[in-house]
Amino acid sequence: MLLHVIIWRIIDGYRGITLIVLTSLVAIVFTYYVLADYILGQPLPGILMTAPLFYCLIMLYSHFYVGVLKSVSIRIIEELYGSENFSMNRGQIDEIYSSEEMIISRLMLLENMEWIMKENGKYKCLNKAIFTVRINIFLHKIYRLNNTG
Amino acid sequence: MHAILLSIILSLLIPIFHIALIAIFRKEGLHIKLMFVAFLLYISTDIIIKFAYYYDLQEFYLYLINSISISIFTSLFYMEAFSMVARGFSMRIITDIYLNSSLDSSGVIKEYAGGKGIEWMLNKRLKGIQSLGFISEKGEIIKISSKSAIYIAKVSLFYKSILKLGRGG
Numbered sequence: 001m002l003l004h005v006i007i008w009r010i011i012d013g014y015r016g017i018t019l020i021v022l023t024s025l026v027a028i029v030f031t032y033y034v035l036a037d038y039i040l041g042q043p044l045p046g047i048l049m050t051a052p053l054f055y056c057l058i059m060l061y062s063h064f065y066v067g068v069l070k071s072v073s074i075r076i077i078e079e080l081y082g083s084e085n086f087s088m089n090r091g092q093i094d095e096i097y098s099s100e101e102m103i104i105s106r107l108m109l110l111e112n113m114e115w116i117m118k119e120n121g122k123y124k125c126l127n128k129a130i131f132t133v134r135i136n137i138f139l140h141k142i143y144r145l146n147n148t149g
Numbered sequence: 150m151h152a153i154l155l156s157i158i159l160s161l162l163i164p165i166f167h168i169a170l171i172a173i174f175r176k177e178g179l180h181i182k183l184m185f186v187a188f189l190l191y192i193s194t195d196i197i198i199k200f201a202y203y204y205d206l207q208e209f210y211l212y213l214i215n216s217i218s219i220s221i222f223t224s225l226f227y228m229e230a231f232s233m234v235a236r237g238f239s240m241r242i243i244t245d246i247y248l249n250s251s252l253d254s255s256g257v258i259k260e261y262a263g264g265k266g267i268e269w270m271l272n273k274r275l276k277g278i279q280s281l282g283f284i285s286e287k288g289e290i291i292k293i294s295s296k297s298a299i300y301i302a303k304v305s306l307f308y309k310s311i312l313k314l315g316r317g318g
Binding site: 005008009012056059063068073075080081085086087089090091093094102107119121125129133137139140142143144145147148 | 177215231235238253267278293311313314
C-alpha cells in the first residue's frame with residue numbers, strides 16, 4: 001500500500017490495473033525476500049503456497065480501486081456530499097454527467113484503441129469489436145439479460 | 150498444488166450454477182443476487198470436496214486457506230466479467246453501433262441500450278443507489294439519506310486525494 005501510494009503520487013498519466021499488479025508483485029517479493037528473510041530473519045512458508053492468498057488480496061484491492069475510481073454511483077454520492085444540504089436537483093446532476101461529453105470521450109477512446117472507426121461522420125465496428133459483440137449478444141441470450149448498459 | 154488446481158477447475162461451476170438459477174427463477178432484476186448464490190454454492194462445493202479429500206493431510210488448513218483464496222479470486226473475476234456483459238458502458242456502445250450497422254455520436258446517445266437512450270443509464274444508476282438507501286428523491290431534489298453514504302463519500306474523497314486520482318466516475 002505504501003509503495004502504491006508513493007508510485008501514484010510520483011507518476012502521472014497511466015495508472016491502471018497492470019501497474020497495480022506490478023506494484024503488488026514487487027511488494028510480495030520485497031515482503032518475502034527482504035523483509036521476512038533478510039531483515040526479520042523469519043522466512044515465510046513457500047511463496048507458491050501463499051500465492052493464492054496474494055492473488056486474492058490483489059483482486060480484492062483492484063476491485064476496490066476500480067470501483068472508487070470509475071463508479072458513477074460513488075461519484076454522484078461524492079457530489080451530493082459536497083453540495084449544500086447534501087442535495088441537488090436533476091439538472092445539476094445532468095450538468096456533472098453531460099451525456100454528450102460522456103459518450104464522445106468514450107467514442108474517442110474506442111476509436112484510439114481501434115475498436116471502432118469513423119467513416120463519413122459515422123462510427124463502424126472493427127473486426128475485434130464485431131467478434132466481442134457477437135460473444136456479448138450470445139451471453140445476453142444465455143443469461144436472459146434484457147436491460148444491459 | 151492439486152487442491153489449487155481443483156478449485157480452479159471447480160470454478161467452472163460458477164457460470165453453470167448462475168445460468169441454471171436464472172433459468173429456474175426467470176425474473177428480471179435477480180441476476181446479481183443469483184450470482185452471489187452461485188458463488189456461495191461454488192465455495193460450499195469446493196470446501197466440502199476439500200474436507201472429503203484432504204482432511205487427513207498435515208497441512209490441511211493451509212490447503213483450505215488457499216482454496217478459499219482461489220474461490221474468492223475466481224468469484225471476483227467472474228463478477229467483473231459478468232458486470233462487463235451486464236453493465237459495461239463501452240460494451241453497450243459497440244453493441245449498439247454493431248446492431249445499427251453504423252451510428253454518429255448523436256445516434257449513439259439516442260440508441261444507447263437498444264434505443265433506451267443515455268438518460269436511461271443515469272436513471273438506472275440513480276435508482277440503484279436509491280434502492281440501497283443511500284439517497285432519496287423527492288420530486289426534482291435528490292438528497293443523501295443515510296450516514297453510510299456520508300462515510301462512503303468521505304472515504305472515497307480521502308482515497309482519491311492521497312492517490313491523486315482526480316474526480317473519477
